[in-house]
Amino acid sequence: MATTEDATTRPRTVTLRDVAQVAGVSVATASKALNGRDNVHPDTRRRVVEAAERLSFTPNSLAKAILAGQTGTVGLLTNDLEGRFSLPILMGAEDAFGAGQMSVLLCDAREDAIREQYHLKALLGRRVDGLIVVGSSTDPRPSLGHALPVPAVYAYAPSTDDTDASVVPDNLNAGVLATQHLISLGRTRVAHITGPETYAAARERAAGAREAMLDVNLELVGPVRYGSWTEAWGRAATDSLLEGGAEVDAILAGSDQIARGVLDALRDRRLDVPDDVAVMGFDNWDPMVAGARPLLTTVDMNFKTIGRRAAQRLVAAIEGRSTAGVERVECTVVVRGSTVRGA
């Protein structure tokens, strides 16, 4: 690692003025030529374009932005950069913007309101055209308020203020769909092992499961077992369930991690999956799903779609077509070997 002073060798940023000079025209003409405006002689345009390429001119978006009042930049304020939710959401947003020319300024507030304010200020200072706010759980989070100079869309965690725009996973429906899949396989004795009751996601999925059972005049086996989003809890809860003598032909796990624990516990007891007991998870989290034996049936919450929709609504809002309210994104059951042999 040698230290070198190459600041001097680095080419100075080339401006439109340089291009104009090389092409032998005025700055204004160069501008028009490069932006495809009318009233420029083809020959002149060609000269300007050539000069621009030769100097590898990159227009200064900042200067443009200062005029236009639009920066083509959005702020993405997350609280869960570690988590596996922000990332797909971020990708979805990138997707949606990618086609256009939006760039994403990323900030992680780490669940700290002070940090969030700080970053918010920084983003507004950089004159972002809009904000996407990603929560760390599906529980509602405080609104940034309506006094913002730019529109905001809340993703994953809805805003507590429902005149804000939010895009969230449909956890209730996820519970319903998962349970209907199990019922469609002829399973009638379904137990539900899930994460902490303090999580809205856990409660809503459980409510969906209960609802789907009720629709066919069935009930879940025993109470919903709330615990933590871990494999260890999946194992422990399964053990206690079976030791309690419960007869089950399906276990609905509140997440893929819990499902992995359930599978392990069943395997230890020499119970066959899916013949004896069918198992399902939620999230379709690849590393968990792909390594499971058998491969895990799960519900994909379509985080990427959430990100994409949030981005689309944000763009709409920036263009003046603002929408309010919570949008729930459909989830998808992904059938694999843990519920249907060989699938």
Place this chain on the structure above:
Amino acid sequence: MATTEDATTRPRTVTLRDVAQVAGVSVATASKALNGRDNVHPDTRRRVVEAAERLSFTPNSLAKAILAGQTGTVGLLTNDLEGRFSLPILMGAEDAFGAGQMSVLLCDAREDAIREQYHLKALLGRRVDGLIVVGSSTDPRPSLGHALPVPAVYAYAPSTDDTDASVVPDNLNAGVLATQHLISLGRTRVAHITGPETYAAARERAAGAREAMLDVNLELVGPVRYGSWTEAWGRAATDSLLEGGAEVDAILAGSDQIARGVLDALRDRRLDVPDDVAVMGFDNWDPMVAGARPLLTTVDMNFKTIGRRAAQRLVAAIEGRSTAGVERVECTVVVRGSTVRGA
């Protein structure tokens, strides 16, 4: 989701001019007052600051940047937003910048050179002060070249051009340290199951393992088993290893996922971990490590540190103290129950 036209209700962006007007001073004075420059009467300053707060004035960084020639923004160009490497690196970079006032513009090129060029152009247009380029594997990647108007630092994947600045994990040393840990426990018959031989990370870790064994006049049991970075490969390779009649007292897995597969296969064969066979992985990837039975000993490659170092070197380069060459970040052995009972 009701559509509303609230563009009108949204407060117009307030400029320094507004503040000056309210405070009854000129823009120049307002500027000095807010930026803590000398030669401003305390009373005047107070009036200006109050006005700024009342209007919730946010200085326009763009305008500032256009003058200063520095935007306080860096571009992070990744190829692996899905992957679990960019994320910690991104966080480390955020950490390092967070103290200061750098903001991060994020772009995912998805391994597509065209996309990368496109994003690069966009970032340069936004006049980023520097670039961090994150690869998707530890294999060297093509340099962006030296004709860039701003410095670049390559993280995770080094640049093929070693006059560039790169920060990468020390995979060779990781292999050494892991193996030394096993040796220190008295294990002498160590097998190595890892990912595809096409990956530099796999080859280097294997080389480190071989080297550490050689240091104490030992050899790995059998050839290195190259395969894929999956649990399934871990299971399959372990089965074939043991069916081949190999006597091993330790298995070094090339990743935590592979290690999980190894643990499963050993468990199926009623072999005790760590008493019969000690098992180790690489990456210290929490979801894999935390769910393992027993908890998995592994090598943490300190991705966050990589991100932090890349950010620090970038800042140094931006300030003119540019450094060239590849920096290898130390890794750390994290001891848990799969090598030391009860740890």
Place this chain on the structure above:
DNA sequence: CTGTTAGCGCGTTCAG
């Protein structure tokens, strides 16, 4: 068709 002028929001001289 092209060049000149003005101004976006701000920081920085330099007179007053």
Place this chain on the structure above:
DNA sequence: CTGAACGCGCTAACAG
């Protein structure tokens, strides 16, 4: 201690 004037890179309106 304060304010007018200038310039950053660029586009829009107008004049030639």
